[in-house]
Amino acid sequence: MKAKLEFDLDDFDDKMAHLRCTKSLDIAMALWEIVHNTKKGIMYGLEGKQMEGKKLDNWEVVELVFDRIHDILGEHNVVVDEYIN
DSSP states (O other): OOOOOOOOTTSHHHHHHHHHHHTHHHHHHHHHHHHHHHHHHHHHHHHHHHHTTOOOOHHHHHHHHHHHHHHHHHHTTOOHHHHOO
């Protein structure tokens, strides 16, 4: 069984659909990393900061989480704003 996708790259909507298809593996890999590895890494980071005697407020914890998510997206060359029109 074969499937072919065809895009008119002169058409903005088709161009966006093509970009989403070609970046789907990178996006899936980034999501896998976020879902399966990020929690443990952040918990270790928080424990390390606590061992150093630092007390983080809720805002700092949220910022730590989102910084890690942005790092993972960057590692996989995923620029979310490019895939949404």
